[in-house]
Amino acid sequence: MHSTVVRAQNVFGFFTTVAFAVAALIAFTDLITPxxxxxxxxxxxxxxxxxxxxxxxxxxxxxxxxxxxxxxxxxxxxxxxxxxxxxxxxxxxxxxxxxxxxxxxxxxxxxxxxxxxxxxxxxxxxxxxxxxxxxxxxxxxxxxxxxxxxxxxxxxxxxxxxxxxxxxxxxxxxxxxxxxxxxxxxxxxxxxxxxxxxxxxxGVSKLFNFPALKVKKAADTTSR
Structure with missing residues (x-):
């Protein structure tokens, strides 16, 4: 009942309980932080x-x-x-x-x-x-x-x-x-x-529109 294994299990169980409680407290502090x-x-x-x-x-x-x-x-x-x-x-x-x-x-x-x-x-x-x-x-x-x-x-x-x-x-x-x-x-x-x-x-911009497709103008090959 008081073997080394049992004592180690009790210590580990107590440690995880404390760790979980501390973690929960830290997480809770976020709720009260502006x-x-x-x-x-x-x-x-x-x-x-x-x-x-x-x-x-x-x-x-x-x-x-x-x-x-x-x-x-x-x-x-x-x-x-x-x-x-x-x-x-x-x-x-x-x-x-x-x-x-x-x-x-x-x-x-x-x-x-x-x-x-x-x-x-x-x-x-x-x-x-x-x-x-x-x-x-x-x-x-x-x-x-x-x-x-x-x-x-x-x-x-x-x-x-x-x-x-x-x-x-x-x-x-x-x-x-x-x-x-x-x-x-x-x-x-x-x-x-x-x-x-x-x-x-x-965090929201004003409404705008996507412009018309940008197209390259063809070169004017007509002679004057």
Missing amino acids: RTPKANISMSKVEVVRGRPNYYSTKKEEYAVLRFNLNADFSSLMNWNTKQLFVYVSASWPNSTSSEHTNEAVIWDTIITSPSADHLQNIGPAAMKKLKKSAEGKTIDPSRGKINLKNQKAKYQITAPGGRLAEKNDVVLKVHYNIQPWVGVLTWTPQIEFGKWKMMKG
Whole structure:
């Protein structure tokens, strides 16, 4: 009854109980920590061309090349339980065949890590040294959660299921985020306010339209 194995099992059981209780307490602290994200996004330039949007594309189709401006403050999301923050921008527009659905495509994304998760980033030694220096003497540098982009080119091209994208109306850009904690569940951009978790202020651009297809003008070969 008091063998070494039984005592080891009792110690291990007590340890897991305490660890679970501490983890649950840490996860609960997220609920009482204010989240007040805000973002301002606007379209800078957009054009629609015809070609192969990716090197693996098998056929030519219409795709949009877009640039945007983004000024966001997610510093309130970077607390002691935040492992990393995934931020992405999507473009959505009405579906021409169904009024109940919309087309949506991710055009840009980035990952913001906490200081203790910097080793997860796939960046060079110089960038890593600069990143670590920004957190010296601080638990989490607030500047890590801030994004300021001007005339940023989209990482991913926008295509449509039918291959036609030109002259589509009511396009809008939206900012989204996903928080990956050290302990707890993944949380996405909230659609309603929950306690001290506020909905993101802004994060939606003004409506704009995809322009007509950009076509090269044929050379004038007529003689005068």
